[in-house]
Every structure is written in C-alpha cells, then in structure tokens.
Amino acid sequence: MAGTALWARSVSRVAVVDVIWGPGFVLVALVSAVVGSSNADTSWRPWLLFVLVAIWGGRLFWHIRRRAVGHGEDPRYREMLGDPEDDRSAWFAAAVRKVFLVQGAAMWFISLPLQVAAVSETDWWPVVVIGVLLWLVGVVFESVGDAQLTAYKERPKQERPPVMDQGLWRYTRHPNYFGDACVWWGLWLAAGLASGWLPGLLTVLSPAAMTYFLVFATGARLLERSMMKRDGYPGYAERTSFFFPLPPKGS
Incomplete structure (x- = not known):
C-alpha cells in the first residue's frame, strides 16, 4: 500500500x-x-x-x-x-x-x-472441499456478471435496454459483489474453519468484514445512490433482488 x-x-x-x-x-x-x-x-x-x-x-x-x-x-x-x-x-x-x-x-x-x-x-478436509466449491460459485458469479455487463456496455446505446437486466443481472442487481462475497466465505471455510473450530471462530469476522465492504461501505449501497438516478433503474430495483440471487418479482 x-x-x-x-x-x-x-x-x-x-x-x-x-x-x-x-x-x-x-x-x-x-x-x-x-x-x-x-x-x-x-x-x-x-x-x-x-x-x-x-x-x-x-x-x-x-x-x-x-x-x-x-x-x-x-x-x-x-x-x-x-x-x-x-x-x-x-x-x-x-x-x-x-x-x-x-x-x-x-x-x-x-x-x-x-x-x-x-x-x-487441516482438521476437517471435507470443509476444504466445501470451501473450494463455494469459491467456485463466487468466481463464476463474479466473472460471468462482469463479462455480461461489459458486453452490455459495448452495444450501441440505441440498441440496448436502458438497464442491464439480463443473465445473472436478472436475479440480483449485483452478481459481481455477491460472487466476491462467496469467494471470501469459501476461502474462510477452506482456510479458517478447516483448521478447527477455534481458528474458524477467531477468523469469521474476516469474510464478514469483506461482505460489509461489498454491501454497505464501498460497494453496492454506494453504487445504488447514483444508479437510482438513471432512467429505468428504480423499476429494475423493485423487481430484482438487491444482493442474493432470487427470481424476479412478478416472473
């Protein structure tokens, strides 16, 4: 730094x-x-x-x-x-x-x-496996979400919808941030909890802090302040889950 x-x-x-x-x-x-x-x-x-x-x-x-x-x-x-x-x-x-x-x-x-x-x-190797699987889910959400948003932005403005609401973005307004949170909870499982209950307990605030940053401090909440000013975004927000992927309302 x-x-x-x-x-x-x-x-x-x-x-x-x-x-x-x-x-x-x-x-x-x-x-x-x-x-x-x-x-x-x-x-x-x-x-x-x-x-x-x-x-x-x-x-x-x-x-x-x-x-x-x-x-x-x-x-x-x-x-x-x-x-x-x-x-x-x-x-x-x-x-x-x-x-x-x-x-x-x-x-x-x-x-x-x-x-x-x-x-x-390593006290509990099955927890390592679970952690790697959760990490994989997170990487997929983060990378696919970013790729879909990049493809949306590269389309001519007159040909694309006013708000990106396709792919993973149909189920959560922030698939990249959700994926990032999954990555660090997966790493905590594989690194902290797999070392035993005491190391897991002593380090559980680490992924919790990352999730807080992603949702509240510098991530989703902060971004939404400016996004809510864009045409079509308030309606998108009403039907789409904020963070955790869920079926759109009214689908």
Whole structure:
C-alpha cells in the first residue's frame, strides 16, 4: 500500500488502489504459502489457497485495469478527497489517511484466514472441499456478471435496454459483489474453519468484514445512490433482488 500510495501520487489518481486490491491478496497468499511450506503437515493447503487467490486476484486485476485505462479519477475518490490541483500535499495526506491506510488494514484483516492456514494443520478436509466449491460459485458469479455487463456496455446505446437486466443481472442487481462475497466465505471455510473450530471462530469476522465492504461501505449501497438516478433503474430495483440471487418479482 505504501508503494501504491507513491504510484497514486505520481499520477494524481487514487483509483490505482483498486487495481492493486486483487494482487495485494495474491502477495499475502504467496507469503503465507512459503511460510506454510516449512511444515509438512500444512504444506499442501496454503499452496492450494494461493492458487485460488491467484485465480481470483488475477482476474480482478485484469478486469479493473482494462476498465480503468483511459479514464480519470473515480468519482467516489474525487468526492472524498477533492481535486489534487487545489492542494496537492493536503490531498495526498488525506488519501493516505482515508484510503491507503484503511485498505491496507482491511487487506491484512480480511486475509487472516490465509495467514492462519499457513501455520495450522487441516482438521476437517471435507470443509476444504466445501470451501473450494463455494469459491467456485463466487468466481463464476463474479466473472460471468462482469463479462455480461461489459458486453452490455459495448452495444450501441440505441440498441440496448436502458438497464442491464439480463443473465445473472436478472436475479440480483449485483452478481459481481455477491460472487466476491462467496469467494471470501469459501476461502474462510477452506482456510479458517478447516483448521478447527477455534481458528474458524477467531477468523469469521474476516469474510464478514469483506461482505460489509461489498454491501454497505464501498460497494453496492454506494453504487445504488447514483444508479437510482438513471432512467429505468428504480423499476429494475423493485423487481430484482438487491444482493442474493432470487427470481424476479412478478416472473
């Protein structure tokens, strides 16, 4: 995050932190796997977790970077921090305090199950299997949802409906955020709970915190404030589940 902050300062754009979010977890998972490889009883699971996080983080990095190329600052960060041209030093200090320190702490806290798995034996391997299956559901929702939205945006404006309500978006207004939550609950199962009831209990707040960010803090709720101003979106919101996939109302 310190390196990302310096990068953001050089380009006057805090949104680069979103590009680094996924790879940051990949780095944590890699370090955890290296640490865990010294213990024969734990060596296989940290590397499995590293592969899972690398697939998730690599896809997220590719998707956000492609979306960010050629665009300016994210409006959320501009509203939070103001224009760097007004007072560059004050802007950077606020960015470090409100964005980079917060996201660095969040990354450490959310990745606690990965760190615990590196130094813990696998007590319940069936839970690892369940966790991998839930992770897979999450990756499918996240990647397919993003791909469907990208395809919708690439269609000529006059040929597409005013609101994306097809595919997974017919059942939830935020399939990508729902998928992200499933990924981290799956990783908690495979890394935290599979290590035993005590490690699972001590790390359950990690996926809960990620879900909170996705739903309330920086994710779905925040996005909905601007989306509700678009033509057709209030009606879409009335018939479509907010987060968990459900059949549309009236279908």
